[in-house]
C-alpha cells in the first residue's frame with residue numbers, strides 16, 4: 547500500500563532556504579536544546595519579529611503599531627517586542643501587570659469582556675487606557691475614577707456592523723460579547739465625556755487571520771467610515787482610532803502571505819479621503835500573530851518510530867499540551883498540517899510519509915498527518931514552525947501531567 551502524503555504549510559522564509567542543521571537566531575537547534583537542557587522547547591527569534599516590524603513601518607508610515615500580547619506573553623519576548631512597537635494591547639489584569647513592566651501606561655490599552663472592578667482599578671490607577679466593552683463597564687470605570695480622584699482614560703470598543711471577509715475568526719457584524727453595538731456607541735461616548743472621563747477614542751476590531759489584502763482594505767475603509775459616523779453622532783473628535791488588525795499568516799498548504807504593502811497603500815488612500823472630524827486623529831493597527839507567529843519554532847525529540855498497518859508513526863516528546871494549534875484543535879474546523887521538518891536534515895529529500903504524533907494519550911494529539919519528511923529516527927529533533935504565537939500560552943499544559951515546554955529567546959538584534 548502506498549500512502550499519499552498530505553501537504554503541509556509553508557516553512558517561514560527565514561527557515562525555508564536552510565540546508566543541513568536547522569538554525570534559529572544563528573544557532574543550531576541542537577545547541578539551543580543543549581543550552582536550555584531539554585526538549586520540548588520553544589525558541590523565538592526576535593530578529594524575525596524585527597523584520598516584520600520594519601516591513602510594517604515601511605508599509606504604514608504614520609500609523610501606530612500595537613502588539614496584542616495574548617499572542618505571546620513570554621516575558622523576554624514581550625520585553626523585546628516592547629522596544630519595537632508603539633503600544634501594547636492587553637486583555638487581562640495579569641497581562642496588564644506584565645505590560646506595565648515594559649511599557650509606559652499611556653502606551654497600553656486593556657480590552658476584553660468581564661473586567662472585574664479590581665482589574666478596572668489597576669488600569670485606572672496606572673492610567674492605562676480601558677477599552678470599555680459595555681455601558682455598564684464604562685459606568686463602573688467612571689465610578690472607580692471618581693473614588694480615586696482620577697479621570698479614567700477610556701476608549702469605546704465598538705462591535706462593528708462590519709465583518710472582515712475571509713477572516714478565520716469573525717468578530718463583527720453580529721451579536722457579540724465584545725464591544726458596544728455601533729448603534730449605542732456614540733451615546734456611551736457622550737455619557738463618558740459628560741462624566742469627566744478622558745475619552746481616548748474608538749477600538750474597532752473586525753476579525754483575525756485574514757490573508758486577502760482586498761478584504762482588509764475594505765474592512766479598514768469601512769472602519770474609518772464607522773468611526774467618523776460615530777464621532778459625528780457624539781459630536782467629539784477621537785484622539786485615536788484603533789483599526790483592529792486581523793493580518794493573517796500562512797499556516798497551511800495553499801495559504802499565501804498577506805500583501806501588506808497593498809494594504810498600506812489602500813489604507814493611505816482611505817485616510818487621505820477621511821472625513822474632517824478625523825483630521826487630527828491618530829490611527830493604530832494591533833497585531834498579534836503577524837508579528838509573532840513566524841519567529842517561533844517548537845522543537846521536540848523523537849521518542850519512538852513505529853509501524854501500524856503499513857503506516858509509520860513518529861512519536862515525539864511534545865504535543866498538543868504545548869502547541870494545541872498545530873494539532874488542529876484551536877480555532878480550525880478541518881485539521882491540516884502546520885509546516886514541520888527534521889531539524890538535522892533541512893532541505894533533504896522526503897521519503898515515505900509519516901504521521902507525527904505527540905506523547906499524549908489521545909488521538910487528537912497529531913502534529914503532522916502523513917507528512918513527507920526525510921528519514922527520521924529515534925533521537926532526532928522534529929521542528930514545528932509557526933510556533934511564535936498562540937503556542938505555549940494558548941495550550942492546555944496541565945492536560946495529562948507532562949512537564950511544561952521550555953521557552954528561550956534568541957539574541958535581540960542590535961540597533
Ligand SMILES: *Cc1c(COP(=O)(O)O)cnc(C)c1O
Nearest residue numbers: 614617751754755791833834835
Ligand atoms: C487577539 C486579538 C488581537 C490579535 O489577533 P491576531 O489574530 O493574533 O493578530 C488583536 N486585537 C484584539 C482585540 C484581540 O482580541
